[in-house]
Amino acid sequence: MSKLKISPNVLDDLCSRFLLNIPSQEKEDMIRLCFQIELAHWFYLDFFRAENNRLPDCRMKEFAKLVFETYPFLLNPSDVNVDKVLESWKEYKRSVPTYGAILMDSTLEYVLLVQGFWIKASWGFPKGKVNKDEQPEICAAREVLEETGYDITKSIKPNQFAEHLLNEQLSRLYFVRDVPLDTKFGPKTRGEIKNVQWFSVSDLPAHKKDQTPKQNLNIAANCFFMVIPFMKQLRRWIASQKSLEPEAPITKPKQILQPRPKGERKTQGKEKGRSSxxxxxxxxxxxxxxxxxxxxxxxxxxxxxxxxxxxxxxxxxxxxxxxxxxxxxxxxxxxxxxxxxxxxxxxxxxxxxxxxxxxxxxxxxxxxxxxxxxxxxxxxxxxxxxxxxxxxxxxxxxxxxxxxxxx
Known part of the structure; x- marks a missing residue:
């Protein structure tokens, strides 16, 4: 029995929006149904609770148990264990590829990170899970737009990215440079992203025991645990980009007098009628x-x-x-x-x-x-x-x- 108490009117509204009208094949697939319940949970936090502080705060597991208890007909079969359903959904979710982007300024010295509400003080790159039949580049642009408010659709280069495989889940981040430092970022989704901030690449840790962020930012290295797996590839890419940039022309001061060769001085001295x-x-x-x-x-x-x-x-x-x-x-x-x-x-x-x-x-x-x-x-x-x-x-x-x- 769930201890969470939410007004029946609120639950009916959420159920009619996200659960009742989905195709029957998705209702029979408990994994797909859990994704719809997750959407209902986000909507509850972003709108209902944002407008009424008296409504209780909750996590996805508590919210899903309340939905299944209130609408038992959603369970298939009816005697299925809800905890096992949610665990299977989490395992599947962890295997779904995620796509996003590493946004950098024109000097390649600063990188943009986001901080979520539910992961304590951890920072990471803007990214998210791909939808069914969605292309990786489209997913990356959509997730970055939702989490930062910045559109990278025209800036993505499909062959320039960093990848990391963790627990059979693929994460791919596309490199996007020349983002103005004075850009005003604003997440499009509510209750998901708490902060969006520029960080110097030199301040980010290369491994878990790196004390650089602690010394420079007073932030522990474990707060960047989602960033560390991509740092080697990021720094390698920055080095390759800088090697391709043309060297800045050396501006010579005007009217620099260069000494003449000895032979030339002698010749000119004779021409002008003075001793060499x-x-x-x-x-x-x-x-x-x-x-x-x-x-x-x-x-x-x-x-x-x-x-x-x-x-x-x-x-x-x-x-x-x-x-x-x-x-x-x-x-x-x-x-x-x-x-x-x-x-x-x-x-x-x-x-x-x-x-x-x-x-x-x-x-x-x-x-x-x-x-x-x-x-x-x-x-x-x-x-x-x-x-x-x-x-x-x-x-x-x-x-x-x-x-x-x-x-």
């Missing part, structure tokens, strides 16, 4: 730069410059007066004169506007060019054509030179 043994050096234009400017006969062409004044005096005076325009004019005129005088002569200052010039440490105001070559004050104007200081360093050099010659 000149090594690249940074020019020296610091605060104490000992640069000196020599006089030249063509300085008489500078604007407002008397014959008694030298080129350097004219520059210093213009600088003191803040007459930048005069400095520019002096430089322009001097440049034109030097270009005219040295049109057919190779430049002595190295290539690129004097970038390889730096001061000598001889105290004679010369400039060092390349290896062991110096431009003394007398030969400096020819190098001045291709030699450029920044304005601040030039001003400092002129002031320092003027102060040193005062004393």
């Amino acid at each position: 043994n000149q090594s690249p050096r940074s020019h020296y234009n610091g605060f104490g730069s000992p640069v000196k400017f020599s006089t030249s006969p063509s300085l008489s062409m500078a604007p407002k410059a008397s014959n008694e004044k030298s080129f350097e005096d004219e520059q210093i005076n213009s600088f003191k007066q803040g007459n930048n325009k005069a400095l520019e004019d002096i430089y322009a005129i001097r440049t034109l004169n030097i270009k005219q005088e040295n049109r057919n002569k190779p430049h002595q200052g190295g290539r690129g506007r004097g970038q390889y010039l730096h001061a000598t440490n001889q105290g004679d105001g010369g400039l060092f060019v390349g290896k062991g070559k110096s431009l003394q004050a007398g030969s400096l104007p020819a190098a001045w054509v291709n030699f450029t200081f920044d304005r601040t360093s030039l001003e400092r050099a002129i002031v320092n030179f003027h102060n040193r010659n005062k004393y």
Whole structure:
């Protein structure tokens, strides 16, 4: 005699929905009849009890015994043992293949797991038993949709799956990737799935004694006992997928200067009229730069410059007066004169506007060019054509030179 008490009106409603109108051949098959009673049990939990908390909670075994006691005509034969019928049904149910899917994000670092109401705190992949004459891929898509609310119909690849055989029951899970992490999941069935959550693959256990989930999630490994059988196949599949992905292109920074081969440097040096043994050096234009400017006969062409004044005096005076325009004019005129005088002569200052010039440490105001070559004050104007200081360093050099010659 069952101790469970459910209102007769509720039982009559459930019986009329799921038991009375089924084909007669299914009524005679006690295994098929138990599947219909299971549907009635789910409906009772999802609707009747959800709307009325006073109705008792129950498991499938208790509910089936109450149904057979209330409607004894369902038993075939009438004297059959209900416990034996339910045990036979459970054994058959365990042999029915289950199909589902392993849902992963685009990086293949996270996997989706579900937690049922009746299996304590255990987590597993969304899956379920196949219906009669139902194709495996269709069953997997249906079960995933029911348990997560996510449709994988167009994402299933029939030849990519993991399988496990336990107690003669086949479980097949299809690999589905590129599921957005921000997807809002919602089970379609009531009272079956309690939680749907992403887990890092690296946090899941590979075997029963694996302490990784305990250390990282504070969850015991036995809470993933339905996940463990598939972990080796899952990690193997992830590795194969990553090996097929093209390597990310290496983005090179713009304007990277690569050193030229020695032979090429020598050739280009000769073409540009400079010695091939000149090594690249940074020019020296610091605060104490000992640069000196020599006089030249063509300085008489500078604007407002008397014959008694030298080129350097004219520059210093213009600088003191803040007459930048005069400095520019002096430089322009001097440049034109030097270009005219040295049109057919190779430049002595190295290539690129004097970038390889730096001061000598001889105290004679010369400039060092390349290896062991110096431009003394007398030969400096020819190098001045291709030699450029920044304005601040030039001003400092002129002031320092003027102060040193005062004393």
